[in-house]
Amino acid sequence: MAITVVACIVTIFSLRADLRYFVANSSPRVLGEASHVQSNRLSPEKYVNVAGSPMLAHTVEYRRAVSGARYVVFPLAGQLTIFVEMRAEDAENPERMAKREFTGRLVTFGELGGRYGEVANYLSDSMSLPVSSETFLVREGESPKACLPSFLLALLCALVIAMNLVLFARWFRPLPVRAGARVPSAATTAP
Structure with missing residues (x-):
């Protein structure tokens, strides 16, 4: 997950000149x-x-x-x-x-x-x-429009980064505990 995020950040960084040109005056x-x-x-x-x-x-x-x-x-x-x-x-x-x-x-x-x-x-x-x-x-x-593929690739990388960060946050989120639910203790689960 972290490698994917780093790879996407590096890709966006390498496309910065094309992205700057894409938003330039047409x-x-x-x-x-x-x-x-x-x-x-x-x-x-x-x-x-x-x-x-x-x-x-x-x-x-x-x-x-x-x-x-x-x-x-x-x-x-x-x-x-x-x-x-x-x-x-x-x-x-x-x-x-x-x-x-x-x-x-x-x-x-x-x-x-x-x-x-x-x-x-x-x-x-x-x-x-x-x-x-x-x-x-x-x-x-x-023309600046020639850099549209670079813009789309950077957008895809940004979406991949966002998706990975959401999944990462969900992974470490504490599990919800329902009221009245029994939590097994170590004594009751031992054989």
Whole structure:
């Protein structure tokens, strides 16, 4: 019982960034032209819209292990603190890339952890781009509603915790004694 409660608490704790983003404003915050954005005023886990020309010469393509989907990551011209991640199919569409506007979830490479470590290392080592854990990444097309599965999982974990606490409280609740009921003594129950 206790292990289940601890596992659910750990799960909810690990989903905290997704839960914060799920309750974020559903209309994107317009940042404007990427070259004019002051990155020290940005905060992660926001739904944003940023404009800029993709620096396609600095594009890194990778494949996600579980889904097998192909993605690309590239910086926007005029600065090196905001990168964009999008599906490779979308990046191959010239009409899509001509729009120069990217809307999605703003995160840092540091928040993404080891999953993006190889991408960040390749950008910094092989392409000599200043990528650090504080560098921002706009995950194109990821709206707050995309975190609904995380919210539902956290809700399920909260229900499991509540159910276990109720059962735990019932387990240690004293048994009711009815008036007039005889309680067997040790002398009468011995053989």
